[in-house]
Amino acid sequence: MTETSETIEYTIECTDVLQCYPDKKGGLFTVLNDIDIRVQSGTFLSLVGPSGSGKSTFSRLILGSEPPFRGQVLINGQPVQPPDRNRGMVFQSYSLFPHLTVVENVMYGQELEEINFLSKWVRPFTYYKKKRYFKEKAMEYLDRVQLSPHADKYPFELSGGMRQRVAIAQAMIMKPDILLMDEPFGALDPDTRESLQVFLLEMHEKTKMTVLFITHDLEEALYLCSRLIVLSPFYVVDSGTTQGSKIVIDIAYPGRHPKSLDDKYTPYFNERLKMIREKGFNPDVRQHIGDFNLEHSDSWRTLSSDNGESNQTQAE
Ligand SMILES: Nc1ncnc2c1ncn2[C@@H]1O[C@H](COP(=O)(O)OP(=O)(O)OP(=O)(O)O)[C@@H](O)[C@H]1O
Ligand SMILES: [Mg+2]
Incomplete structure (x- = not known):
């Protein structure tokens, strides 16, 4: 050394x-x-x-x-x-969830980590407030990858390059080391x-x-x-x-x-x-x-x- x-x-x-x-x-x-x-x-x-x-x-x-x-x-x-x-991972093949929209794909990791889905019924106010915050953040990242106009589309509606940018935003939003x-x-x-x-x-x-x-x-x-x-x-x-x-x-x-x-x-x-x-x-x-x-x-x-x-x- x-x-x-x-x-x-x-x-x-x-x-x-x-x-x-x-x-x-x-x-x-x-x-x-x-x-x-x-x-x-x-x-x-x-x-x-x-x-x-x-x-x-x-x-x-x-x-x-x-x-x-x-x-x-x-x-x-x-x-x-x-x-x-x-540790975030981006593969060659697009690792997006086909049933989620672009913005939902980008929000997904944070939601999984921080939202208790049960609270949707128990504490709906907190749940929706958190969700709104994650959506805003996801939109920020989509803006960085120049995809905010496509936030509500599904992966199949995007080109290969666009899907890969979503995958990168999805990995980056978690701020991995x-x-x-x-x-x-x-x-x-x-x-x-x-x-x-x-x-x-x-x-x-x-x-x-x-x-x-x-x-x-x-x-x-x-x-x-x-x-x-x-x-x-x-x-x-x-x-x-x-x-x-x-x-x-x-x-x-x-x-x-x-x-x-x-x-x-x-x-x-x-x-x-x-x-x-x-x-x-x-x-x-x-x-x-x-x-x-x-x-x-x-x-x-x-x-x-x-x-x-x-x-x-x-x-x-
Ligand atoms: N889980 C596994 N079980 C058995 N063999 C494996 C496993 N993973 C990889 N190998 C073997 O290890 C070797 C290296 O594979 P690896 O996928 O790491 O190479 P690579 O450099 O990424 O190749 P490529 O450029 O083609 O993607 C190959 O011979 C592969 O068949
Ligand atoms: Mg390889």
Whole structure:
């Protein structure tokens, strides 16, 4: 750790995290192997990696919907708990309730948390007062995502981009410490996608929440991030056998965050893209475990894994 680390707030800290699942032969196969990472509060962290490299698995560990097989996941310094309001999630497919209107969808989380539905009959005045307040708040968020004119529509009446904006408003209104986004713009056309990228950056600037953003689009990942990590199963170790993915690249994007759209056209941006593509995605270019590009100042590795695969377990 650096000398100043005591004053820095880390929203996410993973130490020696290993995740594996049952295989068909009754054994286990490793998906994530020895993941060490700490993420400062307010970071916009992009996560990329080849398909099947464990990106969604990693986000589930942070969400707390499954425990790691081994290792420790801390959220705000505490062992991760089952999903709660501090971790919001936005998926690629729209997670809206089809039978609720746009505004009702956005109100839903707060209602569930704070309204006792029985009081509708017992204390109707308090109930309706609270509901009115939640509706006003929901309208504020819909305004931010430029959807207030569509508040009373149902999800099926909206375009894909609009539905995704509702899903983002739905997650944001709960003011989570961490917003987890798993390919949130994957199903959108390029124009809608770009406008939502800009929107997301604006929201991030205002709220300063920590964002974990998973995408297949490297350009999108690099444009949005203040930090970027690559999970990859393509690496080599001295023992010859590798199991699961590791963080093979961990870089900060220097300079102002958020970037301007023009950044995408700079030589620096394109050089970084090339490096990520080559070292993180090309099965023919496997870095040795000792040569990973862990430039980020918060990047670290436990010693055990620096010797190769000496810390492998029965998970193999
Ligand atoms: N609950 C589970 N049970 C068994 N295997 C699983 C489970 N979840 C994920 N896997 C396996 O773990 C590996 C990683 O899956 P994961 O969905 O995390 O990858 P990903 O990087 O998100 O892939 P993609 O880019 O295609 O979304 C895959 O081989 C997948 O089949
Ligand atoms: Mg996935």
